[in-house]
Amino acid sequence: MPAARVLIDGPSELVFDYAIPDGLPVVPGCRVRVPLRNKTSQGTVLDLVETPGDLGFALRPLHSLSDPDPLITPKLLEAGRWIADYYGCSIESVIRALLPEAVRTEDNSAKVRKTVILDKDPDPEVLAKITKRAPKQAAILAILAHSPDRKIALADLGEGASASVKSLVKQELVRLIEEEVRRDPEADGVEEILPDSPLPLNEEQEAALAVILELLQAPDGTPRQPILLHGVTGSGKTEVYLQAARRTLDLGKTVLVLVPEISLTPQTVRRFRSRFADIQDQVAVLHSNLSQGERFDEWHRIRKGKARIVIGARSAVFAPLPDLGLILVDEEHENSYKQDQIPRYHGRDVAVLRASLEGCPIILGSATPSLESYQNTLEGKYRLLRMLKRADGQSLPLIRVLDMRLESKKHKGGMAILSDRLRVALEQRVAKKEQSILFLNRRGFARSLQCPSCGHVCMCPHCSISLTYHREDERLMCHICGHQAVVPKKCPECRDPSIALQGFGTQKVEEVLAKVLPAAKIARIDADVMRKKNALRDLLNAFQARKIDVLVGTQMIAKGLHFPNVTLVGILNADIGLHVPDFRSGERTFQLMTQVAGRAGRGDLEGEVIVQTFTPHSPSIQFARHHDFDGFAEQELEFRRQFEFPPFAHCAMLTSRSTHERRAEFTLETLHRRLKEDCPPGISLGEPMPSPLVRSHGQFRFQLMLRSAKARPLTRHVQQVLQKTTLPEDVTVVFDMDAWSF
Numbered sequence: 005m006p007a008a009r010v011l012i013d014g015p016s017e018l019v020f021d022y023a024i025p026d027g028l029p030v031v032p033g034c035r036v037r038v039p040l041r042n043k044t045s046q047g048t049v050l051d052l053v054e055t056p057g058d059l060g061f062a063l064r065p066l067h068s069l070s071d072p073d074p075l076i077t078p079k080l081l082e083a084g085r086w087i088a089d090y091y092g093c094s095i096e097s098v099i100r101a102l103l104p105e106a107v108r109t110e111d112n113s114a115k116v117r118k119t120v121i122l123d124k125d126p127d128p129e130v131l132a133k134i135t136k137r138a139p140k141q142a143a144i145l146a147i148l149a150h151s152p153d154r155k156i157a158l159a160d161l162g163e164g165a166s167a168s169v170k171s172l173v174k175q176e177l178v179r180l181i182e183e184e185v186r187r188d189p190e191a192d193g194v195e196e197i198l199p200d201s202p203l204p205l206n207e208e209q210e211a212a213l214a215v216i217l218e219l220l221q222a223p224d225g226t227p228r229q230p231i232l233l234h235g236v237t238g239s240g241k242t243e244v245y246l247q248a249a250r251r252t253l254d255l256g257k258t259v260l261v262l263v264p265e266i267s268l269t270p271q272t273v274r275r276f277r278s279r280f281a282d283i284q285d286q287v288a289v290l291h292s293n294l295s296q297g298e299r300f301d302e303w304h305r306i307r308k309g310k311a312r313i314v315i316g317a318r319s320a321v322f323a324p325l326p327d328l329g330l331i332l333v334d335e336e337h338e339n340s341y342k343q344d345q346i347p348r349y350h351g352r353d354v355a356v357l358r359a360s361l362e363g364c365p366i367i368l369g370s371a372t373p374s375l376e377s378y379q380n381t382l383e384g385k386y387r388l389l390r391m392l393k394r395a396d397g398q399s400l401p402l403i404r405v406l407d408m409r410l411e412s413k414k415h416k417g418g419m420a421i422l423s424d425r426l427r428v429a430l431e432q433r434v435a436k437k438e439q440s441i442l443f444l445n446r447r448g449f450a451r452s453l454q455c456p457s458c459g460h461v462c463m464c465p466h467c468s469i470s471l472t473y474h475r476e477d478e479r480l481m482c483h484i485c486g487h488q489a490v491v492p493k494k495c496p497e498c499r500d501p502s503i504a505l506q507g508f509g510t511q512k513v514e515e516v517l518a519k520v521l522p523a524a525k526i527a528r529i530d531a532d533v534m535r536k537k538n539a540l541r542d543l544l545n546a547f548q549a550r551k552i553d554v555l556v557g558t559q560m561i562a563k564g565l566h567f568p569n570v571t572l573v574g575i576l577n578a579d580i581g582l583h584v585p586d587f588r589s590g591e592r593t594f595q596l597m598t599q600v601a602g603r604a605g606r607g608d609l610e611g612e613v614i615v616q617t618f619t620p621h622s623p624s625i626q627f628a629r630h631h632d633f634d635g636f637a638e639q640e641l642e643f644r645r646q647f648e649f650p651p652f653a654h655c656a657m658l659t660s661r662s663t664h665e666r667r668a669e670f671t672l673e674t675l676h677r678r679l680k681e682d683c684p685p686g687i688s689l690g691e692p693m694p695s696p697l698v699r700s701h702g703q704f705r706f707q708l709m710l711r712s713a714k715a716r717p718l719t720r721h722v723q724q725v726l727q728k729t730t731l732p733e734d735v736t737v738v739f740d741m742d743a744w745s746f
């Protein structure tokens with residue numbers, strides 16, 4: 005007799021086996037009601053298991069199914085098992101991602117609205133009587149007579165109306181019905197949707213779409229290679245997505261669109277809404293600020309096949325779309341696809357897995373593909389499609405690289421924020437009523453030292469990444485091998501004594517700008533703005549309406565914005581991205597410059613890009629300047645291969661955290677020792693060391709990097725060691741496979 009292994013809802017990940025009552029069609033993924041102690045709980049069936057005959061006691065039977073169909077489809081459950089295995093997290097944590105809390109909570113279940121309807125006017129005599137005897141009832145009749153469709157929600161009649169309505173129903177003057185209503189996230193009319201129609205495609209777009217359509221129409225069961233669509237900014241990738249999505253819908257299938265972050269890609273979302281304006285109620289946009297009720301309703305609309313296009317950020321990869329026909333991953337290189345909480349999956353990689361399980365095509369699109377995906381095309385695992393011309397016929401903007409070492413000389417050792425060249429360019433734009441965007445590279449916690457006069461950065465001699473500055477004890481450390489160095493008094497290269505931490509924030513930039521451009525309207529987008537609801541949207545709308553001359557922001561606004569009147573884009577500190585102690589720093593700088601350059605000259609006006617840097621000859625900057633992705637990739641891949649970094653190895657991070665510094669450190673050292681014992685071949689262990697931000701939220705953090713050509717053996721080895729180790733109560737250990745920040 006198989007039993008059902010059930011994960012009980014709630015914070016503690018309890019799993020129990022229950023007997024299945026005769027005839028109850030229980031399969032994995034079902035939601036069930038079960039007895040737990042002396043109460044009834046809900047849970048999710050993880051698996052059907054054979055129970056041994058000699059258990060010695062009888063399993064309690066589960067009560068009932070909460071839903072006639074399994075809420076998690078077999079394919080999604082399979083994807084869930086893969087995630088648990090690959091990322092080394094519990095299946096319970098994955099189930100939580102598959103079935104969001106809003107869906108698991110019964111309180112959120114469909115909302116019912118009571119509506120009062122007036123089918124025909126009452127006889128004048130009856131009405132006269134009511135007016136005299138029950139003025140409240142008469143008032144309700146009057147309201148109904150004047151309402152559109154002669155109906156109104158009971159709730160809208162105000163408190164205390166139900167008794168009167170009840171009486172009216174009894175007299176058969178009105179009807180009261182119960183309707184299930186969708187809690188529509190867009191109900192308060194966020195913005196007007198203007199329908200648009202498909203554009204005639206250019207040759208490159210036509211060729212790309214043809215390949216996608218061929219995959220789309222291939223018979224079921226045909227293996228479909230994932231597609232990497234490398235299209236320069238403005239090449240019209242979105243148009244290709246839109247047309248491919250329409251064809252998929254025409255074939256009776258559904259479409260999943262992943263974007264890095266909904267609030268940062270308002271224009272992409274708007275274009276999907278506009279193009280599918282004719283079937284607006286079939287489009288679901290999964291924002292992070294949906295209410296629980298809205299999320300519940302959207303999830304069930306998707307599951308029932310009522311919403312056939314789903315647009316969302318990484319967690320939307322689990323959207324329960326039936327008959328999935330196409331997955332689009334926009335800006336596939338973005339690091340926001342990596343989830344930084346348990347389960348720490350990568351949304352793009354899970355999307356590729358899901359496409360293969362569902363047997364549908366997947367398109368990963370980017371102007372700056374990740375080296376992981378690009379290498380997959382070189383190895384023949386993915387197919388590469390290219391669109392190298394801008395769809396509007398414009399040429400790619402000219403990028404000027406400014407050497408800030410010269411500017412620092414003028415500032416006598418201080419850090420220059422704005423070069424003369426950029427200042428003049430800004431003044432010209434303000435005078436011509438054209439707009440500018442300035443980007444400030446956001447600083448990570450891991451920071452390196454750079455000499456403002458020669459641009460020298462202190463590097464690890466063994467690992468070829470920059471050394472991280474640790475303020476607590478004034479030293480430099482390598483994040484991978486633990487190499488240490490003292491902070492130099494002078495620049496080792498040019499002997500300048502002013503070697504310094506770089507850094508200024510958006511606020512500082514705004515101050516400087518206000519001084520040099522007194523006539524300009526300047527606005528700033530940063531984390532503070534992002535915290536306020538709709539603040540970002542309002543700011544972008546104001547910018548669109550040309551009420552702002554200069555927009556200052558971090559790289560988070562580099563994605564997908566399209567403003568025809570922007571003719572100048574500046575990057576204030578290209579170096580900070582370049583010299584963070586992370587093997588991806590070169591890649592990130594290349595991506596940022598390329599994406600940023602794509603923001604300039606999107607209309608009829610020609611664009612100019614100015615990049616300020618202390619290391620103008622750095623390859624990432626030079627390749628980006630010449631719009632040379634292939635050149636960049638070739639050189640960068642060589643470096644990755646040589647130093648065994650992704651895509652040639654999987655990089656994982658093991659972190660310990662505790663309010664007790666010593667205990668956090670000691671725990672990681674213990675784990676390190678145990679990991680070293682019978683460590684399988686092919687796994688290389690780094691040294692435990694303090695995290696760049698050693699103290700955060702009152703917790704001390706230590707970290708250890710692990711690398712391996714194959715992911716599974718590494719995950720398994722770490723899991724085994726963790727299982728054997730009893731952690732002190734106040735220490736948490738986090739394992740992050742394919743980690744993104746170091």
Ligand code: ADP
Pocket residue numbers: 203204205206209235236237238239240241242243244395396566
């Ligand atoms: P990407 O997504 O690759 O950055 P977009 O899809 O945003 O590029 O296209 C850039 C601009 O070119 C948009 O304004 C878009 O409307 C326009 N565009 C795209 N395809 C075509 C086409 N075939 N003909 C004319 N204009 C096009």
Ligand code: ZN
Pocket residue numbers: 464465466467468482483484485486487
């Ligand atoms: Zn090192």
